[in-house]
Amino acid sequence: MAATTQAVGAEQEAPLLNVRWLVFAIAIYSVFYAWVRWYEGVYGWSAGLDSFAPEFETYWMNFLYIEIVAEVITASVLWGYLWRTRDRNVEAIAGTREELRRNFTHLVWLVAYAWAIYWGASYFTEQDGTWHQTIVRDTDFTPSHIIEFYLSYPIYIITGFAAFIYAHTRLPYWNYQKKGLSLPYLISVVGPFMILPNVGLNEWGHTFWFMEELFVAPLHYGFVVFGWFALAILGLLLQVFASFLNLIGKPLCGEVYDQAVARVGEDQAQWMD
Amino acid sequence: MSTAASVVRSHAEAVQASRWVDYLGLFILFMVLTGSYHIHGMLTMGDWDFWSDWKDRRLWVTVYPIVMITFPAAVQAVLWERLRLPWGATVCVLGILLGEWINRYFNFWGWTYFPINFCFPTAAVHMAIFLDVVLMMSGSFLFTAVIGGLGWGLLMYPGNWPVIGPLHVPVEYNGMLMSIADIQGYHYVRTGTPEYIRMVEKGTLRTFGKDVVPVSAFFAGFMSILIYFMWHFVGRWFGTVKFIKKT
Numbered sequence: 001m002a003a004t005t006q007a008v009g010a011e012q013e014a015p016l017l018n019v020r021w022l023v024f025a026i027a028i029y030s031v032f033y034a035w036v037r038w039y040e041g042v043y044g045w046s047a048g049l050d051s052f053a054p055e056f057e058t059y060w061m062n063f064l065y066i067e068i069v070a071e072v073i074t075a076s077v078l079w080g081y082l083w084r085t086r087d088r089n090v091e092a093i094a095g096t097r098e099e100l101r102r103n104f105t106h107l108v109w110l111v112a113y114a115w116a117i118y119w120g121a122s123y124f125t126e127q128d129g130t131w132h133q134t135i136v137r138d139t140d141f142t143p144s145h146i147i148e149f150y151l152s153y154p155i156y157i158i159t160g161f162a163a164f165i166y167a168h169t170r171l172p173y174w175n176y177q178k179k180g181l182s183l184p185y186l187i188s189v190v191g192p193f194m195i196l197p198n199v200g201l202n203e204w205g206h207t208f209w210f211m212e213e214l215f216v217a218p219l220h221y222g223f224v225v226f227g228w229f230a231l232a233i234l235g236l237l238l239q240v241f242a243s244f245l246n247l248i249g250k251p252l253c254g255e256v257y258d259q260a261v262a263r264v265g266e267d268q269a270q271w272m273d
Numbered sequence: 274m275s276t277a278a279s280v281v282r283s284h285a286e287a288v289q290a291s292r293w294v295d296y297l298g299l300f301i302l303f304m305v306l307t308g309s310y311h312i313h314g315m316l317t318m319g320d321w322d323f324w325s326d327w328k329d330r331r332l333w334v335t336v337y338p339i340v341m342i343t344f345p346a347a348v349q350a351v352l353w354e355r356l357r358l359p360w361g362a363t364v365c366v367l368g369i370l371l372g373e374w375i376n377r378y379f380n381f382w383g384w385t386y387f388p389i390n391f392c393f394p395t396a397a398v399h400m401a402i403f404l405d406v407v408l409m410m411s412g413s414f415l416f417t418a419v420i421g422g423l424g425w426g427l428l429m430y431p432g433n434w435p436v437i438g439p440l441h442v443p444v445e446y447n448g449m450l451m452s453i454a455d456i457q458g459y460h461y462v463r464t465g466t467p468e469y470i471r472m473v474e475k476g477t478l479r480t481f482g483k484d485v486v487p488v489s490a491f492f493a494g495f496m497s498i499l500i501y502f503m504w505h506f507v508g509r510w511f512g513t514v515k516f517i518k519k520t
Contacts, residue, residue: 016286017293041384100280100290107297114304121308122372126315127380129323130392133463134385180518187511192309213464215319216336224316230309231344231511234351237298238514244294247280251287 016097017104025112029155033119036147039063040127048143049135064146071154078162086169094172100247102170107240109163114233116159117192120152121227132213140203149199157196160189173243184235191229198222307368310344314369322373322395323381326458328437331489337395338426338493339500345404345425346501347508350414355512359409366401370394390440391457399432400425414505422501426494430486 047055093099124147131144141150164185168176174185205211205219250257281287314322317340321333345362352361373394381392407421408414440454451459 016290022297037379044384095280097280104290104293107294107301110301111297114301114308117308118304118372122311123376123380125312126319126373126376127384129315129319130376130381130385130387133323136464180516183513183515183517184511186517188305195312215316215323216321220316224313227309227312227316228507229511230305231347231508232513233302233305234348234508234512235514237302238351238355238512240298241294242514244290248287248290251281251284252291 014101016101018108021105022108022111025108026115029112029115029119033123033152036151040143040147044131044143051139051141060143060146061141064141064150067146067151067154071151071158075154075158075161078158079165082162082165082169086165090170090172090175091178095247099172100244103173103240103243103247106163106167106171109159109166110236110240113156113159113163113189116152116156117230120148120156121192121195121230124148124152129213129215133215137206137213140207149196153196153199157189157193160192164189171243173239173246182236182239184232184239187229187232188236191226191232194226194229195223198226303364303368306344306348306365307372310365310369311372313344314341314373323392324458324463325391325393325437325440326452326454328395328433328440328454331485333395334430334486334489335493335496337397338400338429338490339496341397342404342422342425342497342500343504343507345401346418346504347511349404349408349417350505350508351512353408353414354509359405361408362401362404363398366397370397387461388457391454391461393436395429396433396436397429400428403428418498418501418505422498423494425501426492426497427490429493430490 043059047053047059050056051060087093093102124144128144128148131142135142167174167185168181172178174182201222202219209219211217211219253260281290318333318336321327321336327333344365348365349361352358352364377389377392377394381387382389403424404417404421407424408417411417411420437454440457441452443450443452444456445451446456446459
């Protein structure tokens with residue numbers, strides 16, 4: 001039996017929602033991205049305008065090399081750790097307080113994913129707009145691209161797949177051996193992931209057609225389509241709510257819950273699809 | 274579920290746990306929608322939303338409502354049908370407006386020094402509230418598509434006119450008749466707006482006024498009805514709760 005299941009008794013009195021992890025999840029992205037924004041503000045104008053300049057290599061290409069190596073290491077370690085420490089008897093915690101606690105930990109993972117999505121898809125993507133509408137691009141690796149495509153996108157991808165692995169290996173509702181893979185979860189993390197490969201088309205197109213940045217250009221529509229896939233968060237949240245419903249539905253709703261069980265069956269945590 | 278009573282220790286704890294799920298779920302929904310709706314918006318109507326001298330173009334009134342009714346329709350489909358929550362459109366619009374305002378302030382103004390009155394985002398909360406109220410009052414997706422969608426398109430321009438009106442005051446500049454918005458665009462040059470982009474805006478209706486606005490708004494409203502229909506089903510599809518056993 002995995003250590004995670006054996007430790008249930010010892011962790012019985014741990015808080016259901018670990019607020020410190022929640023604060024940490026929000027803070028680590030916020031502090032890091034605030035620093036990134038500062039770096040852009042200082043070295044974007046002073047060293048990022050000409051890719052042939054020596055300072056561009058120093059301040060921007062080296063930034064690119066470092067971040068790519070760091071991302072590969074982070075993804076390998078994080079995903080590897082989550083997989084290696086998976087609960088091999090996850091059904092043993094079904095209907096227990098430990099399952100509720102893990103559900104909250106899963107929510108913290110999703111909060112981190114949502115926060116990372118915001119920074120990547122909203123903040124740094126539109127920021128790329130203002131940079132390209134102002135500075136003529138002379139390389140695929142402009143300062144805004146080095147932050148947007150090769151930093152913020154991989155970060156939300158790493159976070160999303162980590163949440164995906166956590167849910168499917170530690171929560172009975174998403175038990176991959178029993179139920180398979182959650183379709184909305186898969187779409188939620190794989191769809192936005194595909195934005196990154198689409199960068200290849202984007203850069204190829206900008207180079208081949210030698211076009212400037214009209215943001216509504218059809219060349220960019222690949223990003224749009226893959227962005228739509230994040231809408232699967234709707235189905236995923238329904239699954240999250242269902243997973244909680246089985247655990248706190250009766251104490252919360254009393255007779256109403258019993259009546260619903262009598263009407264549609266014991267497992268309330270299933271949505272009609 | 275028979276074991277449910279043992280999971281939480283009291284009704285109060287169950288209520289507290291439920292509140293946490295609500296708050297965290299809302300945060301997750303809001304931030305993911307902000308990101309995905311924003312990337313959708315800026316790459317389908319963005320150039321007309323970025324710049325106030327593009328906000329006097331007929332494509333702004335036409336394109337913005339059509340492409341932006343997508344996410345509200347999809348989110349309404351799930352939030353209303355599954356959870357009876359009547360704010361699917363509003364949460365989308367609040368999300369994208371938050372993302373856009375943060376960006377316009379910290380990046381358009383704070384990084385590349387465009388004045389805020391040149392790059393403020395399009396106001397759309399009134400459109401979203403209308404769409405949500407129509408759905409809440411009617412309880413009908415069909416009614417919401419037809420009446421709500423049409424209203425969504427029609428409300429866009431009058432809701433923004435108080436903001437952009439002063440920027441359309443005509444002035445003489447070096448012997449030419451221009452608007453204040455045009456002068457801003459003349460001074461704050463963007464690589465995305467060379468003259469050839471202006472030249473593709475053919476026809477004689479380059480600037481708004483008189484009958485051009487309602488014609489464009491009605492066309493946008495008509496198209497919004499169609500897009501609402503389509504994206505309602507997109508939303509239902511993305512609201513799937515299926516599992517894949519084998520791939």
